Amino acid sequence: MTTHTLELKNLTKKIKSKTIVDDLSFSVREGEIFGLLGPNGAGKTTTIRMIVGLISITDGDVFINGTNVRENYEKAMEQVGAIVENPQLYDFMSGYKNLMQYARIMPGVTKERIDEVIKLVDLEYAIHDKVKTYSLGMRQRLGVAQALLHKPNVLILDEPTNGLDPQGIYDLRNYLRLLANNGTSVIVSSHMLAEMQMMCDRVAIIQHGKLVRIDEITNQEDEADVKVHFQIEGDVHQAKKVLSDMNPELDVSESGNELIVQVSDLKSIAELNKQLVLAGVLVVGIQRKTKTLEERFLEMTKKGGDLNEVAVPVNE
Structure with a gap:
């Protein structure tokens, strides 16, 4: 029996008369990398913000490991790690002290666990350097380490490859595959078609806030x-x-x-x-x-065009 760690049921977000996310439903399996793919303004970040509780849900439900986010937010978030847009880090502190600072607010995170995630993201050589000296790829890896400290079984990353060089993208892809192989469900949003094809097991193609199609990347020979x-x-x-x-x-x-x-x-x-x-x-x-994922995506979205980005207040 397939275990679903994340389920969206008729998820909707409206701001005044504008519908940003429109009746979105899908499930993410345990141990898979699931992509949210769509043009800028399609509703990907808004969907992620609703999943992790940064903005309110207009209608519908989000279930994480069977727990409804709207009914029991704290329990639902216990097994979630997330980076929405960019990792929030203290530049004047070392990478290690950043992780220590985050560990203080997460129950049960030991020094051994901190060392474990540092090794996982391959930052041992620079973990005691100040974060302001880190490259963008190193900052992204430190953000992933921070999100993994409490051993979540759901990891959510919003546009994680933005600004990364080819080596950084390659490394991140390998880290995420390792996590998925160990049972973590990884949800990644992006508009980079080729990268999503290499990274994900399945992708949900979203346009105008609506689900267009879910594609199996590993079995695209329709x-x-x-x-x-x-x-x-x-x-x-x-x-x-x-x-x-x-x-x-x-x-x-x-x-x-x-x-x-x-x-x-x-x-x-x-x-x-x-x-x-x-x-x-x-x-x-x-x-x-x-057909490649790129060909499928362009075929499905060429008539609709891109939406203008709609600003959604984080503290709503």
Whole structure:
């Protein structure tokens, strides 16, 4: 039985007459990296702020490990670590003292636990340096360490790769995968398509505050989205005519020395190749391609365009 650590049910946020998040529902599984993907202004940060209680919920419910955030906020937050927008750190203190300061307000955090998270995020070499000397990537890793001190099973990160260099993004991705493999549910928001495809197990695509679709990143070979490229030696136009005559409804086009065929069943690739060969067409290569997350995202959102960012007061 799949365990869900976070559930959103019909979550809605309105400010005056403006609907920022509109009837949003999804569940996050234990031990997965779940992405909130959408253009700027889509409602990602507002959704995260409602989840962690930084702003009020207009309608709907958030459940964390089965506890309703609106009914028992303190219990729900016991197993949550979060960085909303940027880690809040004391620049004039060392990384270690920052963690000590945070540990004082979290019951049960031991010195051994502090050392453990420092090692986890690979900051042992700089943990006693002042935070003002840290690079953006180091600050982000210290923020993750701070969020992990109390051993949450839900970690929420809002745009965690903003401003990071390629090495910092790579390191963060590895840290998050390690956490997920150990049972932590990680929720990440971003508008960086390629990065989300590499980082996440599933993504919820959000636009205008509404859920457009949830995609399984590890299983993106939706058969309806598969295009097969047949590399032809000889007359490509004649090869296209062979397939079109045999199946007039077939979606087939040509590009250079390739025939590009949209298939609804992966088993049909062999049959198409057989038809071409029997007709005397020399097929020198076959390549199967699926739509990337970027292609899917742009396809689903190109008509709607971006929303203007709406400011939501944190202390509401």
